[in-house]
Amino acid sequence: MKNHMGADLSEAEGMLVDVYRMLARIVETYGDELAPFEKRNALKALAALWQVMNGLDMDPGQLYHVGA
Numbered sequence: 001m002k003n004h005m006g007a008d009l010s011e012a013e014g015m016l017v018d019v020y021r022m023l024a025r026i027v028e029t030y031g032d033e034l035a036p037f038e039k040r041n042a043l044k045a046l047a048a049l050w051q052v053m054n055g056l057d058m059d060p061g062q063l064y065h066v067g068a
Contacts (some may be wrong), residue, residue: 003057013056020049020060027066043067 001014009017014036023046031039046063 004059005057007057009056012050016049017058020046020053022065023049024063029046031066039067 001009001017003009023042027039027042027046031042034042043063043066046066050060050063
C-alpha cells in the first residue's frame, strides 16, 4: 500500500489504514443501529485513527459528516 506521497507503507501501517476504513464504514453505515455509548466510543476511536491516517499522509478527509 502506498500513501498519497507515493511512499510504501509497512504491513503494520497498512493494517492501521484498513482498521480506520472499516471503522469509518461501520459508523457511516450502521451508526444509527449502535447504542449511544457504542457510537460515541466508535467516533472517539475513529477520530484517534484519523490522526494516524493524517500522519501517514493518507489524506483522510474530514469526519464532520459522521459526527466526529
